[in-house]
Amino acid sequence: MAITVDPKGSGGAAPPAYVTTPAWRFLSSLPVDRKLARYDVAGSIAHVKMLAAVGILTAEEAGALSLGLRQIHGEILSGRFAWREDLEDVHTNIEVRLTENLGPLGAKLHTGRSRNDQVALDERLYLREAIVTVQQALLNLQLALLDQAEAHGETPMPGYTHLQHAQPVTLGHALLAHFWPLARDHRRLADCFERANVSPLGAGALAGSTLPTDPTLPALALGFAAPFENSIDAVSDRDYFAEFLFDLSLLSVHLSSIGEEIVLWASQEFAFIRPAAALGSGSSLMPQKRNPDVAELARGKTGRILGDLVSLLTTLKSLPLGYQRDLQEDKAPVFDAVDHVLATLDALSTGISALEFDEGRLLAAASDPRLFATDLAEYLVSRGVPFREAHEIVARFAASTDGRLDAKDHRAIDPRFGEDLADLFDVHKALRRRRTHGGPSPEAVRAQLAQAQETVGRERYSISKHAECVELVDRILREETQ
Structure with missing residues (x-):
């Protein structure tokens, strides 16, 4: 009909x-x-x-x-x-x-207007504000991580590969490892804002207008950098939504990694974190339980956000140029992703700020002699032994002592070991030796913290500049016609 x-x-x-x-x-x-x-x-x-x-x-x-x-x-x-x-x-x-x-x-x-360019305009205006809102929530999480990293810049803990003890690091170093992916997420969102900050208004249905309209005027009034380049592309384009959903998807992957670390650290097997009300709740049956629900749901939400991205990309696949009714389906996945990413960011920010770490447990785990195997190999390298040979020597030694690399008979394994190995197994001294760029030594962590604070300053500036564009929408809604 x-x-x-x-x-x-x-x-x-x-x-x-x-x-x-x-x-x-x-x-x-x-x-x-x-x-x-x-x-x-x-x-x-x-x-x-x-x-x-x-x-x-x-x-x-x-x-x-x-x-x-x-x-x-x-x-x-x-x-x-x-x-x-x-x-x-x-x-x-x-x-x-x-x-x-x-x-x-x-x-x-x-x-001089069509709903085709009208809806594209509405979406871009919404997207700009959503980006600024997500950026601010993301910054709050970064600041929570920085506060904890600064407080624990000298707190030893084991670093892991394959979830096995690998080498000693500091807790501050590990927390900063989550800060930098979020900083990249912030830059991606800023880039997305710039590409989305183009006005489609004036494109009409797809071929502009015979009337003497001027797309530059509403573009400037609404804070856009410029009007569209091509009227057909202006009403067809949904790259801005797809890019934004990819950015949120990757951000969610990073949030799921933070959530997974918290889940592991809160388990009895690790016990690096004391139970915190801000991160979870108790069991309805077992009175002793304190479950890290926030961290678990941060992992779980990621699948939803990835689904939103796939939903939009599937809608866009194979569409011809010009507006198609399929594009009516472009908004729901974006609205859904924004709501759930913001909720996750807010919950994790609060939870991480409230975290209490068991420093004694962390120190005990970081003092595992097996964590110093690479240090032993590099000790031999510093005495002229080729690395592969040093690696094999330490591997044999670890196998013969069941991992007790702090045993006293190093010279029996290889005479090139000296009498000065005791300091090698002191975790605090071992960390101070790891002064390489971006490493876990307290000195290197302080340098990273300083760099991170500079990054936060740039992010604040980016948010403020983007917010100026967004504010023009509120100003238009408040003021009389100029």
Whole structure:
């Protein structure tokens, strides 16, 4: 059946019969895209200002339309706006309401514009704000890690490969190993913002307009770096959403790694962390249990975010140029990913700030003689022994002593071992020897902390610059037409 919308509305009567049909309910995007309402209103005000600037609207008409749009925004904020299910999306709801309020003048709002460039604009405005919000939440987690790393820059612990004791590190060093992936996530989000910060408004359905519109004016008013380069690409492009979801997916993978470490460290087998209420809850049956639920769910949420990315990419696969109704499905996975990533970041930030480490347990584990096998091999290397030969010597020694590398008969294994090996098995001295760039020595950790603080400063600046663009949306919604 052909489905049409009466732009005059139903006059307060019951919705038309077609609204109850499965086809209409299937086509409606209103349950999802009403989240874009504030961006839709802001974009419409910027569009109205442009129409006045090029002479399509008078200043009086533009002022009345802008005021009417702001009043609708106020209704939406207060919950007084009556969303109509017989109007299939957020754009039509707002335009019809404006026309109800202003009469024929409201019908001029959509001049030189299509819902194709309108929805692309709304999405980019939403995305910019979402990026800034995620960046700030991510920064809070980075700061929580830095606080703990600074407090434990000299706390020894075992480093692991294959979940086996490998070499001694410091807890601060290990926590900073989680900071730097998050810093890369932050840079990726900043890059995503720059690529998304292009206005599609003015592209129309796909071929612009015969009217003398100027896409540069609303682009600048809304804080975009520039308008689109190609009108077909402007309404077809959803790269910004795909890139953003990839960035959130990789961020979630990093969060799952943090969660997994916490789960391991909180187990009785490791017992590096004392139970913290901020990280979990007790068992409904076993009164002695304190489960690291937050860390476990941080792992679990990752699968959901990856699914959101795959969902969008699958929707985009094989689409021809121009707007396709498939693109109606692009918003739900993005909204879902943002909500769950923000919840995970906030929970982990609080949990990590509350962590209490058992330094005695960490020291005992870091004092395992097997952790110093590489130190023994490098001791021989410093005395002219080729590394592969030194590696084999220490391997034989470890096998013959069941890993007790601090045994006293080193010279019986190889005469090139000297009498000065006692310090080799002192974990604090061993860590101080590891002064190489990015290493676990307290000196190297302090250097990393200083570098991390510089990184945080750059991230704060990036957030502030992006927030200036986002703030223009709020300003347009607050101010009278300039």
